[in-house]
Amino acid sequence: MSQTSTAPAPTGSSAPTPRRGERARRVPNWAPWAAFAGAAVVVGALWPLLDLNIALFVLYTVVLGTLAVYLLTRSVEGSRQAIDRLVTCLVVSAFGLAMVPLVSLVWEVVSRGIGRLDGTFFNSSLVGIVGEGGGAYHAIMGTLIITALTTLISVPIGLMTAVFLVEYARGRLKRAITFLVDVMTGIPSIVAGLFAYALFAIFLGPGVRLGIMGAIALSVLMIPVVVRSAEEVLKLVPNELREASYALGVPKWRTIVKVVIPTAIAGLGTGVTLAIARVVGETAPLLITLGITTATNLNAFDGRMATLPVYAYYQLTQPGVPPQFATDRAWTAALVLIILVMGLNVVARLISRFFAPKSGR
Amino acid sequence: MAKRIDVSDLHIYYGNFLAVENVNVSIEPRSITALIGPSGCGKSTFLRSLNRMHEVIPGARVEGKVVMDGVDLYGSDVDPVDVRRQIGMVFQRPNPFPTMSIYENVAAGLRLNAKRMKKSDLDDLVERSLKGANLWTEVKDRLDRPGAGLSGGQQQRLCIARAIAVEPDVLLMDEPCSALDPISTLAIEDLMTELKERFTIVIVTHNMQQAARVSEQTGFFNLNGVGQPGRLIEFNPTEKIFSNPDQKATEDYISGRFG
Numbered sequence: 001m002s003q004t005s006t007a008p009a010p011t012g013s014s015a016p017t018p019r020r021g022e023r024a025r026r027v028p029n030w031a032p033w034a035a036f037a038g039a040a041v042v043v044g045a046l047w048p049l050l051d052l053n054i055a056l057f058v059l060y061t062v063v064l065g066t067l068a069v070y071l072l073t074r075s076v077e078g079s080r081q082a083i084d085r086l087v088t089c090l091v092v093s094a095f096g097l098a099m100v101p102l103v104s105l106v107w108e109v110v111s112r113g114i115g116r117l118d119g120t121f122f123n124s125s126l127v128g129i130v131g132e133g134g135g136a137y138h139a140i141m142g143t144l145i146i147t148a149l150t151t152l153i154s155v156p157i158g159l160m161t162a163v164f165l166v167e168y169a170r171g172r173l174k175r176a177i178t179f180l181v182d183v184m185t186g187i188p189s190i191v192a193g194l195f196a197y198a199l200f201a202i203f204l205g206p207g208v209r210l211g212i213m214g215a216i217a218l219s220v221l222m223i224p225v226v227v228r229s230a231e232e233v234l235k236l237v238p239n240e241l242r243e244a245s246y247a248l249g250v251p252k253w254r255t256i257v258k259v260v261i262p263t264a265i266a267g268l269g270t271g272v273t274l275a276i277a278r279v280v281g282e283t284a285p286l287l288i289t290l291g292i293t294t295a296t297n298l299n300a301f302d303g304r305m306a307t308l309p310v311y312a313y314y315q316l317t318q319p320g321v322p323p324q325f326a327t328d329r330a331w332t333a334a335l336v337l338i339i340l341v342m343g344l345n346v347v348a349r350l351i352s353r354f355f356a357p358k359s360g361r
Numbered sequence: 362m363a364k365r366i367d368v369s370d371l372h373i374y375y376g377n378f379l380a381v382e383n384v385n386v387s388i389e390p391r392s393i394t395a396l397i398g399p400s401g402c403g404k405s406t407f408l409r410s411l412n413r414m415h416e417v418i419p420g421a422r423v424e425g426k427v428v429m430d431g432v433d434l435y436g437s438d439v440d441p442v443d444v445r446r447q448i449g450m451v452f453q454r455p456n457p458f459p460t461m462s463i464y465e466n467v468a469a470g471l472r473l474n475a476k477r478m479k480k481s482d483l484d485d486l487v488e489r490s491l492k493g494a495n496l497w498t499e500v501k502d503r504l505d506r507p508g509a510g511l512s513g514g515q516q517q518r519l520c521i522a523r524a525i526a527v528e529p530d531v532l533l534m535d536e537p538c539s540a541l542d543p544i545s546t547l548a549i550e551d552l553m554t555e556l557k558e559r560f561t562i563v564i565v566t567h568n569m570q571q572a573a574r575v576s577e578q579t580g581f582f583n584l585n586g587v588g589q590p591g592r593l594i595e596f597n598p599t600e601k602i603f604s605n606p607d608q609k610a611t612e613d614y615i616s617g618r619f620g
């Protein structure tokens with residue numbers, strides 16, 4: 001291999017070795033970009049010949065550009081640097097590939113949903129609407145109420161389970177609970193819905209639809225997520241802090257409440273927020289337990305409620321004639337849902353930023 | 362109020378592993394007792410068994426008696442939380458609470474136990490404790506800054522301040538000076554000499570001069586080999602240990618002719 005080496009030769013050799021600071025030949029920084037630009041030009045020139053489309057164009061450009069960068073680097077800098085560049089190209093390409101579905105999904109939802117993202121959408125329901133107009137006020141409120149109820153049920157149960165697992169449970173009991181939580185994580189959401197439905201049907205007869213049923217179904221999905229994330233975070237709290245607290249004569253429960261949980265609060269908050277984001281878009285269980293309405297119902301203990309995912313589902317599948325207006329509303333509902341989830345993710349980041357234990361000097 | 366501790370036939374286990382075997386010793390009130398010995402011989406383990414911190418580790422247990430002023434600390438009617446309130450501890454590695462400020466760290470023993478106290482009294486207590494740990498001048502302008510933002514040695518002194526703030530009867534210190542510079546070390550030693558008027562102090566140290574300087578009694582721990590339990594080889598007045606020890610092993614260890 002013809003390699004211009006900068007590595008110092010083994011000590012003791014009297015042969016003239018390249019000194020530190022004496023630079024080997026380097027490919028200039030702009031060269032890889034130039035290689036890709038060149039590749040794009042070449043592939044572009046071949047477009048009519050090969051009958052390309054945009055996806056193939058990008059694919060060929062990336063392959064050709066990567067090859068060019070590799071060969072160029074190899075001839076100038078040597079094989080180690082060439083492999084470094086090759087892997088860099090591969091990693092960046094993989095990242096680009098992963099971004100494709102995300103970007104195209106967001107693009108699609110935004111471009112189709114932005115049209116109806118207006119005041120009416122946020123402050124009117126669907127009562128008496130056949131064609132144009134109408135909104136999703138009732139569905140937005142429904143989603144907020146159901147999600148709040150779900151959080152209210154899941155967070156205390158989930159957190160306490162996690163505290164029990166980390167601080168108290170030992171041996172077989174701990175393994176059993178961990179196993180059950182794992183199983184719960186894998187429950188299909190429709191099964192959670194059927195569970196809640198069956199549970200309430202026992203007491204209130206078949207065909208029952210209540211907001212609280214949906215909240216319970218979603219809790220079945222959310223509790224294991226909260227438990228797992230909280231458990232991981234609580235395990236990260238160093239044992240030394242617990243011991244420091246015990247050594248001051250602080251009882252165990254106070255240590256947990258005043259030392260362990262405050263130390264982990266950032267992670268706990270983030271975990272809970274992400275768990276909420278996970279259930280806020282659930283459709284299947286709500287379809288069974290809440291049904292859908294056109295009117296606003298803010299009482300989770302009385303009758304059907306609308307929620308955004310179910311709303312979008314019905315607007316899309318039963319649009320009426322002409323279908324255009326309902327389809328538009330469905331896309332806007334999807335857009336609102338995405339904004340909600342993104343908002344929750346931002347909140348999660350802010351929580352972990354603000355509550356993180358400070359070590360600043 | 363200083364208290365006397367009598368240990369008899371103490372065996373200390375981690376699960377099935379016997380870490381320390383058959384310790385019999387009396388720790389005098391108002392004095393400093395030093396524990397020396399090679400690494401891994403069970404000094405920390407023994408120290409932690411004195412205030413029932415040992416059993417915090419899953420599977421860890423002890424057999425035998427630790428009697429403080431006539432009360433068996435391992436008796437069935439004794440609450441370990443009460444024991445730890447009377448016997449404070451400073452750990453080998455500094456462990457300030459990362460969520461708390463310097464002030465709150467020192468006040469933690471009272472705050473965490475929800476003891477009510479007037480703000481001015483608490484301020485006094487914090488100042489006194491920090492002065493006692495020779496940290497006051499360094500942190501008096503930034504008491505509300507996080508405790509974790511201090512240097513390692515400052516953190517250790519913060520932990521000492523935290524331990525003496527609750528005014529225990531006995532203070533256990535596990536290599537409190539291993540992370541400190543000579544000046545702070547001297548300050549801590551002065552502090553110990555001062556504290557022994559009121560407290561009983563047990564200190565683990567790898568520093569022979571320190572043991573010789575501050576302690577009245579010295580115990581030498583040793584173990585015969587890897588996987589063997591540690592044992593208290595010799596327990597005698599410090600002068601005797603350092604001038605004319607009973608055991609050959611002690612003399613070898615102190616003079617550096619070990620193994």
Ligand SMILES: Nc1ncnc2c1ncn2[C@@H]1O[C@H](COP(=O)(O)OP(=O)(O)OP(=O)(O)O)[C@@H](O)[C@H]1O
Nearest residue numbers: 375378380399400401402403404405406407418453
């Ligand atoms: N948490 C634990 N679980 C199991 N064994 C332990 C645990 N902590 C310590 N041991 C074992 O107990 C023995 C005594 O350890 P200990 O920490 O008391 O030593 P030490 O004398 O304090 O040593 P050093 O001077 O290095 O601090 C060692 O063999 C150690 O491996």
Ligand SMILES: [Mg+2]
Nearest residue numbers: 404405453535
């Ligand atoms: Mg130790």
